[in-house]
Amino acid sequence: MGGDVPLDSAQVGGGTSSGLEAAPGSSSSPFQAGALVYCQVLLRGVVRAVKAMVVESGPARTVLACPAAVGIASSGEWAASLEACRGTSFECSCAEAGKSCAVVFYDVNTAALSFIALPGATDFKTADDELALPATDSLVDLFHGEAGGDFLIMQTDHRDVGEANQLYHEVTFGDKHDLFVWNSVLLLPDFLTQDECSVLIEAGDRSAHSGTRASTEFATQEGMSRLPVRFLDLEAQLLTTSIEKRLKRILEEQFPELCENIFGRRHIKDMNFSFWPGEPAVNRYMVGGGLNPHTDKRTFTINVPLSELGAFSGGGTVFWPQGQLGPQEHSKIDKQGGVLVRPCQGTAVLFNGSVTHAGRIVTSGIRHLFSASFNLWSLDED
Ligand SMILES: O=C(O)CCC(=O)C(=O)O
Ligand SMILES: [Fe+2]
Known part of the structure; x- marks a missing residue:
């Protein structure tokens, strides 16, 4: 896998x-x-x-x-x-x-x-x-x-x-940056296989066509829906559980210091997820669909583009440097600025919950994205 x-x-x-x-x-x-x-x-x-x-x-x-x-x-x-x-x-x-x-x-x-x-x-x-x-x-x-x-x-x-054989790549923005913690987005190429992306795309499409309740939080206009995985079919739900485990394993094995820094411990495999309501979700953007600038308000976000790059134009996630605006000042953002990240299918895009970002409007085709923001918690926490 x-x-x-x-x-x-x-x-x-x-x-x-x-x-x-x-x-x-x-x-x-x-x-x-x-x-x-x-x-x-x-x-x-x-x-x-x-x-x-x-x-x-x-x-x-x-x-x-x-x-x-x-x-x-x-x-x-x-x-x-x-x-x-x-x-x-x-x-x-x-x-x-x-x-x-x-x-x-x-x-x-x-x-x-x-x-x-x-x-x-x-x-x-x-x-x-x-x-x-x-x-x-x-x-x-x-x-x-x-x-x-x-x-x-x-x-x-x-x-x-x-x-060149490093396991991840870092996109930095702003004058100062610190891995994941400040003005820094991590990319894990090939985090999901093409088949796994297809499972989530197809489940998302079925859910959209059957009129499942979907959130449009932060959505720019009609044309975007977030389809909660818990309303998708069983295969997509099981796959999501394995994605969650995979993410914890990779973080623990490859980024132990980061885990210590953000979750307070190096071993996180046994910790539990506390997701933002409605997530994990498959975001589905049709023409005109996007997400306005926002922060995710959890410690950690993982987004994974599910569609191939050629399946849509426009799209991608735009990030703005941290520390320039207060938490509620997204409307002041210069939407022409920012750094666009538009990686290929299956690449995990990881960033912290205080980075302002937006889903850039799709201008043709359909863009699918797996998205989850979460904190990790453990029963044996003090
Ligand atoms: O569309 C994107 O790239 C961003 C998705 C996002 O920010 C979200 O679902 O919270
Ligand atoms: Fe977001």
Whole structure:
């Protein structure tokens, strides 16, 4: 099962392009538009070194153009061919007259970039497989024109190449961060298998179609429902019990210090869950559906995207730095800012209950998400 599979990869989502309006080449960013940079990208356990060109740079987030060969296909997998990447890749002209190459745009964490060439980095190429460099002006125009309407996500890793086998990945935001505790979201790739995701999606759909009572707490508008697992069929309920156990096991085995810090003990397998009412749930977002900024008010939240990335557009979870607003001030949030995390199916997204976050509106398709916020308690507590 997913939790027993070695977790050898990780992903980070990018921010919204509109949240990236720092002037190109702004003094707080080391990168200038047009600079060639390198980074590693990760998806489903595969690490790729990538040569990329800066389109817009900012202190925290940078928009990159990458060779289309590292694009993510509509299935959410690496695109094996340009064909598979169609819809997300763009033709642009190259510095050398008369040539063009296909690129994909991504938002990345600026900390993920370096000028140091990475071994085997994927290069920009023309359709005839010749090496070529995109022309900066053409990229900037393309990004603001065709690509700029929506952002694309790069799964990046800003650890050293040698550390690529880490079991989890951390997305940080805000000036200061501390693993899970402050401005930090943890991602566990492949936490659920594809089959497990399907079980929950199908049970959620059956429940939605049969008119089960569903909560719309925090929902932006019609089109979103939270379907409590306790109203789903038995298979989904049993699976959820095993997911709960899997999570405790992984936390205890891989994050003992974190457990001590947040639950007051290193051994948590025997502790009991106290969930937010109506959770665990399968959230179901149809077109127009999303969740307004909120906090989950429990110690710990686990969200797992159940749908494949290609099943919907829009969507993903946006996070805002902590400590800027009081607990009831969500309406003051600049919704254009924030860091978007939009990992692939089955990745567990873990964060603490005081992080403000929102479910970004789905613009096509249907997005399903497993969601549970909880405290842990034990009878032998003082
Ligand atoms: O849709 C999302 O990504 C966020 C879900 C969420 O925040 C919740 O269910 O409380
Ligand atoms: Fe939430």
